[in-house]
Amino acid sequence: MGVGSGSGGEFATADRIRDAAIRRFARDGFRAGLRTVAADAGVTAGLVIHHFGSKAGLRRACDERVLEIMRQEKTKALTDGTAAMLLAQMAGVEQYAPMVQYLLRSMQAGGELALKLVEHMITDAEAYLSAGEAAGVVRPSRNRPARTRYLAYQATGSMLLWFTLHGADVPAEEFAALFRRYVEELALPALELFTEGLLVDRSMLDEYLMYVPDPPPAGDPDRTAG
């Protein structure tokens, strides 16, 4: 269907536009114009609209594509289970680096994809931490869902902030190196904190546990006030 030139590696034009958009949005953020995206793909702005209906439609297509690749790579990847490591690994692959950067842009802008991705990461972390608990390598928590959310937000959020401050608009090759530097920089403190904690005594935690009557399940956003 569509393109007649039957030889091997040719993409359909819509796919080419979408991929160019992912790269451009990753580099410049979502305020990049349609004409810029179109020029990257070697077409005109009108054609982008023709294929995707609107800029929002184009973004939706990009979101779905990134999510699809993300899911597909997750099943293939042999990481230690943390989402940050998966992203670090993907950022090293030249083909996927723009998608990781796009994802960060998405979190920066706060779209639906970002929310979905973070919830996805939380679900994965839940499974991973539960398995760790069962295997006896992860300490149990007084409120496992809350801890899972906390850890996911810490890991993802610090990554987001780091990239927002240290050049979010790097040209995609520096991006991978930047990612590597980020992981290297936090590896030691993270391992220290995870195995040894930060505080020497338990007084702060005990005070909190005494002060707060009943820590709620805190998994869903129903705020049944009391």
Place this chain on the structure above:
Amino acid sequence: MGVGSGSGGEFATADRIRDAAIRRFARDGFRAGLRTVAADAGVTAGLVIHHFGSKAGLRRACDERVLEIMRQEKTKALTDGTAAMLLAQMAGVEQYAPMVQYLLRSMQAGGELALKLVEHMITDAEAYLSAGEAAGVVRPSRNRPARTRYLAYQATGSMLLWFTLHGADVPAEEFAALFRRYVEELALPALELFTEGLLVDRSMLDEYLMYVPDPPPAGDPDRTAG
């Protein structure tokens, strides 16, 4: 100089514009137009330019104002020393809530103010953690600057992500409540992690320490490769 109406609580017009801009940028982000800001302040767009030269100039004035208030409040505040708690406390004060929200917007956009603020927080955390170490309540680290940066990025970044996802454009009264909910949600997991750690055994940390030959000071970005 300037406004002649000498009666009590009147602000100079430029200050009124700047404060309106802080509120508007806090609520809508920096893509809010000059005409909107001007309307909020009861003036016209041209006057904003007349007073601040350009939109960038207005943003600079807002940045300086927020930084000034931040510094001033920090010396007054009696918090536990962490920046997150300072922000939580300030967000509760109606007058300062927009500034906290503005600060988050700034981090979202990645300006110079954001970088300055984060570095500021890191410096403060350094002092706070050093004091904790000296007092024997905080465990020493194999690389204290790296740990300080790590903790600051985690705390600030997760806060930023949380607000980006859960309505960064709330109308400033919900904002304070949102902030309170955020602190409540992470208090228990944070205390757990800080006092008890996450991992049961030390194998991961020991493996890392064996693998990495020499953890560099990692305070400044000079990468003397080897």
Place this chain on the structure above:
DNA sequence: CACCAGATTAAACACTCGTTCAACCGCTCG
């Protein structure tokens, strides 16, 4: 009073943006 300087405004300018429209091209099918 005349005069000037600053505050302030309304209008216009130049530009970008997303989107629309009419036309054109190349192909397939009747």
Place this chain on the structure above:
DNA sequence: CGAGCGGTTGAACGAGTGTTTAATCTGGTG
């Protein structure tokens, strides 16, 4: 061959942006 149709283009539109400019208002000063 000719009709039709989707892919594609270039130009235009309308709304937005930051900024400029000329004019008006206002208040203090010689």
